[in-house]
Amino acid sequence: MLIKKFEKYNPKLFAKGKRGLIYVFVKNNKKYALKIKNPDSFAMGRIENEAKFLKILNKYSIGPKLVESGDGYVCYNFINAEYLKDYLKNKDNHKIIFDKIMKQCEILDSLGINKEEMHHPNKNILVFKNKPILIDFERCRFTTRPKNVNQFKEFIRRTKVNV
Numbered sequence: 001m002l003i004k005k006f007e008k009y010n011p012k013l014f015a016k017g018k019r020g021l022i023y024v025f026v027k028n029n030k031k032y033a034l035k036i037k038n039p040d041s042f043a044m045g046r047i048e049n050e051a052k053f054l055k056i057l058n059k060y061s062i063g064p065k066l067v068e069s070g071d072g073y074v075c076y077n078f079i080n081a082e083y084l085k086d087y088l089k090n091k092d093n094h095k096i097i098f099d100k101i102m103k104q105c106e107i108l109d110s111l112g113i114n115k116e117e118m119h120h121p122n123k124n125i126l127v128f129k130n131k132p133i134l135i136d137f138e139r140c141r142f143t144t145r146p147k148n149v150n151q152f153k154e155f156i157r158r159t160k161v162n163v
Helices: 004-009 046-060 084-090 094-110 148-158
Strands: 012-016 020-027 030-037 066-070 073-077 125-128 131-134
Touching: 004 020, 020 046, 030 046, 046 066, 046 073, 046 094, 084 094, 084 125, 094 131, 094 148
Parallel strands: none
Antiparallel strands: 012 020, 020 030, 030 073, 066 073, 125 131
16 A cells, blocks of 8 residues: 555556565655555565665665655655666676675675675666665664675676676
């Protein structure tokens, strides 16, 4: 169910994931993404979890810029970019992007945050003007043994691209 306060902006469904639905809308000539719980998902508290981690990680320039969050939704600036998997197919110079992603993984690890998806990040990283932007923080958790750097290194080893 769409959040009532956003209905006046006529949001359009943009993407459907296992745990969330992403709508896009324009307000004051600026594009935003609104993520709500997928009604087919049994996962509890994932949207609120994403908001919690975006608040923390935006301080380190990680993730899309959080605009607001509330009961059952998170709203952030829309990023018109390509998925990492498409970027890797269509562009050279992967080392620069991989280095930038690795720096973000190092920050996550230093904060004790495990993103849970860095071993297969093809759809969890967008690339906009040669800047990687991590997305989908709904599975994040604090841990004493974060594995973002190791998971991303494993992804690089498995990926057959120009590094």
